[in-house]
Amino acid sequence: MSRPTAHGPARSSDGDGDGGVDDTVRALLLLMPRMVGRVKKIPVPEALQSLALAPRHLSLLAYLLLDGPMTVNELAARLEVAPTTVSLLVGDLSRKGILERREDEADRRRRIIGIAADQQPAITSWLAPGAAAWRKALAPLTPDQRKLFVDTLLAYEAAVESEGQD
Known part of the structure; x- marks a missing residue:
């Protein structure tokens, strides 16, 4: 055994x-x-509990938390989805007061998406501990080992998806 x-x-x-x-x-x-x-078991902060956030929202919020404000196209590239999908997510989260859009000073046609200042503490307290745990777990690994780890998780995800389609 x-x-x-x-x-x-x-x-x-x-x-x-x-x-x-x-x-x-x-x-x-x-x-x-x-x-x-x-x-x-990670509790959703009280300020966010009524907002019915889905996993797709969490990935978007995590990128904004870790990397700061960015455009819809930048978010779409990182999330590996179409810009229209990100636009829908951003619209949903903006209506809920979680995100804010502002004009890009360099190109007034573009909008920069960021976490609303009043929501930043709740989102940080919720998502930052997970990022810190990943940093602690991954820090001892070499860049190649970290890449192998992520590639292995991606391969597992793909295998599970393909098994479900059989």
Whole structure:
């Protein structure tokens, strides 16, 4: 029987304790639900509870929190969605008072999107701890290892999606 260790993937008791793919899958099958459960337990700040924010809103807010105000096209590129999708999200969050749009001083035709000043503390208290945890977990890794980690999560996401379409 395999058991996860504090320092790595599960080790098989059948002599195949070399950290093979199946051992790592077992460890991840235990770890992923715990991670999701912990994320779901992060309380939404009271100021934001009535706003019915969806995961797609969180990614947009996280980029604005970490990188500051930007244009719809910049957000679309980072979120890997169409600018029209971002425009809809921004419109929704602007109506709720979470985001504000201002004119770009360099090009008055463009709008810069940012978190509304009165919402900044609530959003920071909500999303910043997760970013700090990722920084702590990823800091010891080399840039190549961090890229491999993200690429592996993307491959997992794609595999789960393709399994669901069969």
